[in-house]
Amino acid sequence: MAALKIFVSSTCYDLNIIRGQMRTFLSSSGHEPIMSDYNDVLFDPRIHTHESCVQEVKNADIIILIIGSRFGGTAIPKITSNVDIEGLKSQTRGTKIFDTIDKLSITQLEILNAIESDIPIFTFVDSRVSYDHHFYEKNKNKGIIDQLDFPSIDKKDTAIYIFEFINFLRLRSKNNSVIDFSKFSDIEDYLRKQFSSLLQRLLFEQRNKVVEEKRLDFLSKQIEDIKTAILTTIPSDELKETAKGAIQFRGIIEFLLSFRNIDNIETIALKNIDWQQLITELGIVEFSETRDKRRKYSKRLFAALIRNDRKFYITPYELSTLFSFISEDWNEFSKLPDQRKTALLNAIKDNFIARDINRGIIFIEETFEEYQRDLLEQADDEE
Template identity: 25%
Template sequence: MIPNVFISSTVEDLHYLREGMREAVGELAYRPVMSDYGEVGYLNPETAAQSCYRSIKQCQIAVIIIGCRYGEPSAEGGVSVTHKEFRTARDEGIPLIAFVEKEVMSFKKVHHANKNENGIKNFPRMDNPSLTFALLDEITASPSYNGLIPFTNVAEAKALLKKQIADLVGQSLTQIFSPMRAEIKDVLAEIKTLRQEFVDHQKNDPRFLQTVRFIIDENRAKGFRYLIEHTIGPIDKAVSILFEAKTFDEFLERAHCKLIVKEDLRLAAEANRAPTEIFGAMSFGVPSPDDPTGTARADFVIRKNQTVEMNPAAHSHFDWTYHALKMEIGNE
């Protein structure tokens, strides 16, 4: 998805800068959203200002430009449209990039330095200094995206905007990929541990790796790995039990599981009857035990109390799979 970038400011006095910012956003192949370019839909019964606030919520980045002119405070709330647009972006958690004319930043320092002495109330070209400075203070007091970026001309503002968006994209990518790197490290560590277990077991019994390969091969042992992981846990733990048990039924018994073969077992019915008791379930097609040319549905359910219920097709499938494995490793 191509990000929408909302550009907020007073229009008449900053028209020259708005065009430059629009160009910068377009050069990044993002979509600028600006009221003076017809990119804000004005739908009744909304006011023009309300339409802008709604449009901000549909954007991924908000850019606010603050110059000498504050704008007309609204009757509702007593703040300008630009001020309210900032609040909308802040409340929606939309990343905000705030640009301020350097002259205004200088005036702000003078204003705050003389605040306790009733301060200087009038500044050149500023229509409402107190509300402008209040807006700047509100931005810096925000819990996030609270930086103020001073600028002197269009070229500088364009370059700074591109850098800020690049930094924002970089942070977003880091947030996405850092957890993935951590997960990959965990997986690699697990593989390393499992590999070491393979090596250790192979030293004592060369059948270990052969057995693991058989279990994880879904073509030869369909559903067997799932059954093991939801009853016994780690595959290496199951292998040691498998070496000792002669039959599939004995294998489950040694794993402290109770096996129940039910002629009329249906997964959907079991899930509806007692969904909170089910720890795992599986259904898949297998050759029919009664008709060599046909197929049957193998269903089994693993309950939280270590009871394994399966229909005859599933039991026959696992019995045959277990026998094939024992034959392969020479442990029959």
């Protein structure tokens, strides 16, 4: 039976007792702890040990981060240069840690790579460090921070890097929970409740998924019956084929017609090219996900299609839907004869324009990074 792989990220020297207690807790709970000081990490002799730690992070299911008094060793430049700094900045308002990239520690690089891999992170901060962090926050803009000693921090010159990393984590747009602890039982109690709650939610969502699948299956059968009834009333075989095509390809055609700022979109729609070539024709260089600012309280993520100038389009689809159903519909539509594609395009275009509603995608006149920062500020205001 596969066990949950849990990577424990922290400095070792000052937290060796906590790490030992953590290992016992995780193992006794049936999980598989991954800890460098217990030889759980493969240290590939062909690469630096820092690279080995970062690579091992990506194999974990969960990350537990413990922040104590020490900063730890500075990461080698090679792994620092591989981090998507701009992408990470767009997810938080605590970006000061990136002002000195060369000062990032190996522990911090492990967490940054975990974030890029979208791995859940549970962060725990020694309560003494947390107290000094609050003091730092109240006084950091008064020009006296460099003169202060923080009792909880082992080396004075590392304080700012530890405190700003805490800011980076707690000011993220998601997975930003930072928990104080004074003894290991604080961590243990919290994790037991969280793991139990996660299991309960998984079971609940699985039950709901089954119910939704049955409901969708029932609706699909009803829709098929309606389509059959409508098509049987059309006398002409040619019109019947056009009607079938309009039903089948309406989604992909309306998706393309939504690119209102692309003058030759109808010409592009008639090309016999695959999905990847279509994306290139549309000027898209990157995919991501974002919320829609117009839906103020919605937490749903929509696929974002980013251009070379970093301005972008928001689609009404999740990224997985875009890469499955929409791309598959395009690959099938593009292979139709030109005459039939033109007929379908014209038939759907007239109805699409007449309704004058936002369908498909919406162009955003600001960069993706600016948009993400606005969302973070909006979320902060909502709190």
